[in-house]
Amino acid sequence: MPLRFLPKQKLALATAIYWFLLLYIIAALFFWYIKLQQQNQQMANYKLMELVADDPSYLRKVDQINLEAGRKTMQFRGEGLTFLVFILIGAVFVFRAVRRQFRVAQQQQNFMMAITHELKTPIAVAKLNLETLKKHRLDEQKQQKLIQMTLEETNRLNTLTNNILISSQLEGGGYKLVREEIDLSLTGEKLMEEYRQRFPGRHFEWQIEPDIDISGDPLLLQIMISNLVDNALKYSPKESPVRFRLYRSQGAIIIEVKDNGAGIPDDEKQKVFQRFYRIGNELVRKTKGTGLGLYLCKKIVTDHRGTIRVTDNQPAGSIFTIQFPLQK
Incomplete structure (x- = not known):
């Protein structure tokens, strides 16, 4: 399997698993809300069945039971909505953080591939030019051309090294800005x-x-x-x-x-x-x-x-x- 497809496949798999778990959690939240509501209604019905119809305070007790059941319903809804909001906020935060980490990992992989090439090329060119100058008696024009090419690759390597070092120091706060x-x-x-x-x-x-x-x-x-x-x-x-x-x-x-x-x-x-x-x-x-x-x-x-x-x-x-x- 080509290497370039692996990060996208991993990201797609992680995204699919993430959304599955999120939907499962939300479904479980609704499931428990329905079960609690059913239990609340059953308890209210049970209390109503225990009442005596000839009791002078029958209607007042019925109102109290219904009122208590209503308060329980509002409590369940409030707690459920609160949990749902926190779950969604956390889900967005985690989703963005995970995708950011995948992007950073991909960027670092790209950087390592690029830096490997960028380091090897000037070193190889400089080495080849120096070996050519050492082994062969070249005329002045060819010598100057090889020396110029070597200097260009050395300058390129120096620029690359400076960029890496300065970037690391600026990112980590290790470079003190001079004014x-x-x-x-x-x-x-x-x-x-x-x-x-x-x-x-x-x-x-x-x-x-x-x-x-x-x-x-x-x-x-x-x-x-x-x-x-x-x-x-x-x-x-x-x-x-x-x-x-x-x-x-x-x-x-x-x-x-x-x-x-x-x-x-x-x-x-x-x-x-x-x-x-x-x-x-x-x-x-x-x-x-x-x-x-x-x-x-x-x-x-x-x-x-x-x-x-x-x-x-x-x-x-x-x-x-x-x-x-x-x-x-």
């Missing part, structure tokens, strides 16, 4: 120049307004920008440009990263910022990644009191827009 004045314009310029050098075969365009300062964590803000640019590189055709823009507008600092890839469906636009979430099936997905990059971007932006959203680029692709409040 200092940063020249975001200078940071953006340096990063884009580095990307141009690291990926000489790709085309980068950027427009950066000078002297844009922000109070924040330098490392996290660099990771945020790098992850957005990396994401654009992964999902863009090699011949299309990756565009980066940093500017001020209407009392805010705006960062835009545009690509000309396949774009993101509307129903996935919010999900892509979830931890470990990636569009498509991990077993058939070809694009590199672990599902941590955009999650980290969202986390970093939120911690810096900003917002991030994704919209469609024209004619194709995506635009990731970050907005920070402009500091006075």
Whole structure:
């Protein structure tokens, strides 16, 4: 049986068992309510049969017995409705919690599959390139090409490691956010120049307004920008440009990263910022990644009191827009 069908089958089985037990509990509740009501009516009838018709207080006693039976009925109904409400509230809570755990388990499985591939690939490429350089006498151009490929894979491995470590520290509260004045314009310029050098075969365009300062964590803000640019590189055709823009507008600092890839469906636009979430099936997905990059971007932006959203680029692709409040 293919591995990809197991989580869905388990979830379907758990859901079926859950609904069966819930319906059984509710049916049992109604059953006991009917039995108690029948017992209450039998007790009232028994007490009425014991009354003497010639008793001067006969009618008063009949009213008391009926009144007591009515109070019992209201008591049973009140208790039954209370139990029913608590059962339904608990059922909703448990159902959502179980489904959430299944989703988390599936996401973690996808992450482990992705991280295994992401770790093995750069290590294997770097090892192969170094062994080639060691065993063969290559001309200068081929040597530089292999060295460049090795550096790219090393940088990719470094980015992956940073994402995992920072994500774990931010999630567990182990990372202490540093607040200092940063020249975001200078940071953006340096990063884009580095990307141009690291990926000489790709085309980068950027427009950066000078002297844009922000109070924040330098490392996290660099990771945020790098992850957005990396994401654009992964999902863009090699011949299309990756565009980066940093500017001020209407009392805010705006960062835009545009690509000309396949774009993101509307129903996935919010999900892509979830931890470990990636569009498509991990077993058939070809694009590199672990599902941590955009999650980290969202986390970093939120911690810096900003917002991030994704919209469609024209004619194709995506635009990731970050907005920070402009500091006075």
